[in-house]
Amino acid sequence: MTTSGAADEVTLTTRAHSFNAAAAQYAANRPSYPPALFDTIEELTGRPLAGSRVVDVGAGTGIATARLHARGADVIAVEPGDGMAAEFRRTLPDVPVVRGSGNALPLTGHCADLITYAQAWHWTDPDRAVPEAMRVLRPGGALALWWNTSADDVPWIAEASARADRHFGLDLSAEKRDIHARVADPTGRLDLVRRVVRWSRHVPIDTHLANLGSHSVFLTQGAERSAAYLAQERRHVLEVFPDGIVEETYDVILLLATTSPRPTA
Numbered sequence: 001m002t003t004s005g006a007a008d009e010v011t012l013t014t015r016a017h018s019f020n021a022a023a024a025q026y027a028a029n030r031p032s033y034p035p036a037l038f039d040t041i042e043e044l045t046g047r048p049l050a051g052s053r054v055v056d057v058g059a060g061t062g063i064a065t066a067r068l069h070a071r072g073a074d075v076i077a078v079e080p081g082d083g084m085a086a087e088f089r090r091t092l093p094d095v096p097v098v099r100g101s102g103n104a105l106p107l108t109g110h111c112a113d114l115i116t117y118a119q120a121w122h123w124t125d126p127d128r129a130v131p132e133a134m135r136v137l138r139p140g141g142a143l144a145l146w147w148n149t150s151a152d153d154v155p156w157i158a159e160a161s162a163r164a165d166r167h168f169g170l171d172l173s174a175e176k177r178d179i180h181a182r183v184a185d186p187t188g189r190l191d192l193v194r195r196v197v198r199w200s201r202h203v204p205i206d207t208h209l210a211n212l213g214s215h216s217v218f219l220t221q222g223a224e225r226s227a228a229y230l231a232q233e234r235r236h237v238l239e240v241f242p243d244g245i246v247e248e249t250y251d252v253i254l255l256l257a258t259t260s261p262r263p264t265a
């Protein structure tokens, strides 16, 4: 990710690696992705996932990989982190995962029909990750980037986002809202199509809070500060969902680019 200075770089690197210590919490509580997302990818690429050679980069514990695999894709996962890769192997022992970064993919050229980044593109340096994706995709292949973003037009979600901003003194709402626009493609080489897929899930309050706590911003804020925030959040959210079952609503922001069908030099 391009940053303005060395201090920012340290913070981003710390955040990018923070998931490793919380991989089991991540796997158990983070939301997955809805079938409509994968239908949209098939529609935009004009090709079924079944039988496609897919590279899922920044695969983490395998939440997106599992969905791609279930759709019949022939998936290879790429993941830089120890803890996340170990959790991946526990969850998906039959799917290959190789250690590496999107900035330098450990794969041969033109080997993939589709490269996916679920919630992970913003941890790369796109000036390096775009040419790497172009190298690894076959001519006419596609790069799909997506993020589950919380639906801030839902009043209780907007209020919760504002509380998090106040508690941590950060502008997390803007960070989440703009992430895909800020970091997508500074090279200008990709012709990205944008789609939004709304979905929701109903989860117990403990899952909701553990999901919040698995985000890099909380993982790097210190246990005490995060615990205080989560205790306060439990009270607020239970006022909206007194039975303890929380409806989380997400907009998946999908950006997809198809490469030229002619081989590039």
Ligand SMILES: C[S@@+](CC[C@H](N)C(=O)[O-])C[C@H]1O[C@@H](n2cnc3c(N)ncnc32)[C@H](O)[C@@H]1O
Residues within 6 Å of the ligand: 016, 017, 019, 030, 057, 058, 059, 060, 061, 062, 063, 064, 079, 080, 081, 084, 100, 101, 102, 103, 117, 118, 119, 120, 123, 124, 125
């Ligand atoms: C928010 S998690 C997303 C995991 C998974 N794709 C999912 O949908 O749950 C971000 C992942 O990106 C990985 N990551 C960090 N830096 C990366 C990089 N330069 N290239 C690829 N992945 C990276 C992290 O280790 C982490 O597993």
